[in-house]
Amino acid sequence: MTTQAKAAGSAAAAAELGYIAGMTWGWTGVRGTWEGPEADFSLSEMAKLNVGWTAVTLGALQATAQSTEIEYWNEPTVADDEVRSAIRRAKALGQKVCLKPVVNVADGTWRAHINFFDMDIPGEPTWGQWFESYARFILHYADIAREEGCEMLCIGCEMVQADKREAEWRALIAQVREAYSGLVTYNCDKYQEGNVKWWDAVDLISSSGYYPIDQWEEQLDRIEAAVAPYGKPFFFMEAGCPSRDTSPARPNDWSLAGRPDGEAQRAYYEAMFGACGRREWVRGFVLWDWPARLYAAPDAAANDDYCMYGKPAAQTVKDFYGSRREGLMDKQAWLHELQQELQDNILGFWQTHALDELHGGFIGEMDSSGKVNPEADKSLVLNARILWTFAAAHRRTKNSQHLALAERALEQLRTVFYDELHGGFYWMATPDGRPSEDKKQVYGQSFVLYALAEYMLATGSTAELPLAEETYRLLERWAHDPVHRGYIEALARDWSETDDLSLSGKDLNERKSMNTHLHVLEGYTNLYRVWPSDGLRDRLRELIELHLERILDGETGHFKLFFDDEWNSATRDVSYGHDIEGSWLLCEAAEALGDPELLKQTERAALQMAEATLLEGVDEDGGVFNELHEDGRLDDSKDWWPQAEAMVGFLNAFQLSGEERYVQAAERSWSFIRQHVRDEDGGEWHWQVSRDGRPDRTQVKIGAWKCPYHNGRACLEALHRLESLTKEDALA
Structure with a gap:
């Protein structure tokens, strides 16, 4: 692609740019400070301030103002690995960079x-010598910006004397466009917006907005x-005010004497946002600033620098950015896509492909190409999940x-899986039952x-309640641990x-x-909705408390996975899917x-778990990894x-x-699903895709664990939550 074509593409992208709700992070970039827990x-x-950039x-x-060598490879400048890591972590939080x-x-x-x-x-020394070194400096980071997928590159900041060198800047921008195809901006200093004569060469005009x-x-x-x-679109690449009583009148002077005053900073932001918010041509801010290592929250009142962490201005920023953020999927469009996915690609697939016309019920296995394995055993989990899914869909x-598919699954549970002699349900059955x-x-x-309760909620009938009560009492009699609480994994027939x-x-x-307890919690929660007995209430409370006290690691925000009778953890593996699933199921149970x-x-805990999963x-593509093993793999x-x-x-966390x-x-999860997980050709969803989005076609499409419950429920839940949010928007 030619430089001219790249410039044209960048200009088009800039024209479609949403509001820039940004923050400057990491200044000055001291080596060794950009990685680690802090x-x-x-x-x-x-990111909690609704920051999107x-x-x-x-x-x-x-060395000096007349030196011609910029030593970007030396300390104290952050190392390239730190720069790349910061970009990746920001993107993992959903940020544009x-x-x-x-x-x-x-x-x-x-x-x-x-x-x-x-x-x-x-x-x-000459301007030519200096720009030669400066070009090496900027092009080095242009390469990193390209390789890490940065949406924008700022090629300079507040270079008042250098601004006059129009020819050199145009030549540099041409070099940058050879290396980098994203958006290019330059950050002129305050009061200098009219002195830069080469704004036509960049994609966005930006300046430092430190005005009284x-x-x-x-x-x-x-x-x-x-x-x-x-x-060209315009935004403030820098803007802000120290939390100091004297600073609103001179916000650019970081050394100005005065006393700490968070309210003065808040008032400045309100005035700035109020004035700029009335000007449609102001397309946003990248506020100054947010350090890589924050002061302690209790020290916020005594801190008089620009960062608004823990100060009154933080809420002002959060509210303003929340009202201005664009670029999220339109809720109505999202609702339409989810409804179509649920109806056509998930429920429609199972209605068409999953019926066992020979033995009744549902097939036990189908490979990724659509070939049925007639000898595959049938799974209790698969059939119960089919019952839940179609009952929930009917609701x-x-x-x-x-409803007919739900009743077909219910009949299988009663005639194939139910143990007439001992009660309860078999784990697996042969194709002929x-x-x-x-x-x-x-x-x-x-x-x-879980499934019986959903069927009762869908039909309004309590005909299945005796079977549900019987199953619950069998679990309480034989599986519940009266000493240490919780439930053992399995028992004989x-x-x-x-x-x-x-x-x-x-x-x-x-x-x-963890897995068994999470789904006992899930089943008991749904059963409690149709049968709110005192005993079930006590057990549901116990399960919630067990998750908070024993299963959740309060330091990491991750579930522990396996335990002995006394709740000693057997592994430090992490299951990201169970963490994010548990975060909202726990809320459902408490509600x-x-x-x-x-509930509080x-x-x-739910927010802690969602945060840990997100981080x-x-x-970077929005997909969730499977697991992190305790050895670091x-x-x-x-x-x-x-x-x-x-x-x-994540919708629940929002x-x-x-x-x-x-x-x-x-939204990024949904985008990843649409692009990589749903099977455009064969219907339903692939079991697994690689990190780069390639489906593993050796995995089954239907099987003991591959069912319509996770994806069908996700569509139903997302529809419900987005409809609720849309209604709230209409009432606001």
Whole structure:
């Protein structure tokens, strides 16, 4: 692609740019400060202010204002690995990134005073020498910006004397466009918007908006007149005010004497946002600034710098950015896509392809090409999940075909899987309906309860309540641990002890597991909605408390996975899909229980888990990794079900917090599903895709674990939550 074509493409992208709700992060970029828990915490806290753009900003030094070598490879400048890591972590939080390399002068001279003779003088340093070094500096970071997918590159900041060198800047921009195809901007200094004569060469015009609190209207009139002739989008690449009582009158002076005053800073932001918010041509801000290592929150009142962390201005920024953020998917469009996906690609697939016309019920297995394995056993989990899915669909659609499929699954549970002698349900059955694995896996019994309750909610009939009550009482009699609480994994057919505890070939053979308890919680929650008995209420409370006290690691925000009887953890593996799924299922349980204090505890835990998943478990493309093993190995493949649960879990986190980065994460989950997980040709969803989005076609399309429950439920939940949010928007 030619330089001209790249410029044209960038110009088109700039014209379609939404509001830039940005923050400067990491200045000055001191080596060794951009990685680790403190840096992660800083980025995470910044994102909570509805920030959608991060300007990853670093400084490199030249010795004096007349030096011609910029030593960007030397300390204290952050190392390239730190720069790349910061970009990736910002993107994992759903941020767009502008990479902003800035030159500074080591002796303390402000970079605006970097200057040389207008013409080359023998024996004197020249502009040509300086721009040669500056080009190497900027092009180095242009390469990083390209390789890491940065949406924007800022090629300079507040170079007042250098601004006059029009030919050199145009030549540099042409070089940049050879290396980088994203948006290009230049950050001129305050009051200098009319002095740059080469604005036509960049994609966006930006400046430093450090104007006195009472001069915003006057300065905006001046800026508009200066930039309007270029027809380029304009935003403030820097703007802000220290939290100091004297600073609103002189916000650019970071050394101005005064006392700490958070309200003065808040008032400045309100005035700035108020004035600029009335000017449609102002397309946003990248506020100054947010350090890589924050001060402690209790010290915020005594801090008088620009950062608004823990100060009154933080809420002002959050509210303004929340009202201005664009670029999220239109809710109506999202609702339409979800409805179509549910009806046509999920429910329609199972209605058409999953019926066992020979033996009744549903087939046991189909490969990714659509070939049925007639010898595959039938799974209790698969059939219970089919019952739940079509009952839940009928609750929404009132479609008689959905009810018929639910009743078909219910008939299979009663005639094929139910143990007439001992009660409960077999784990597996042969294609013709005989038990092939007759143990009583507590996980499976829980899904029966989940499904029976959903069927009762869908039909209004309580005909299945005696069976549900019987199953619940069997679990309480034989599986519940009265000493240490919780439930053991499995029992023999007659409910006696068994050594065969594991849920699947990949699970540890331990007495208790997170997975089983999460789904007992799920089943008991749904059952409580139709049968709110005192005993069930007590057990549901116990399950919520167990998740908060024993299963959730309060330090990491991750579930522990396997335990002995006394809740000693057997592994430190992390399952990102279960974390984000559990975050919203716990909230559902606490809401059903109706205890306000327990609900508050659960919501705090849910946000902690959603945050941990977003920070650690979400790839740059929005996909959720499978697992992190305790030895540090990452299973970076992406199964279908964590993607489904992420969409719901992040929507839930948004509803709890109001932080748009969560709804953006949910949208990115949906985008990843649409692009990589749903099977455009064969219908339904692929079981697994690789990190780069290639489907694993060796995995089945229908099987003991591959069912319509995760993706069908995700669509139903997302529809419900988005409809609720749309209604709230209409009432606001």
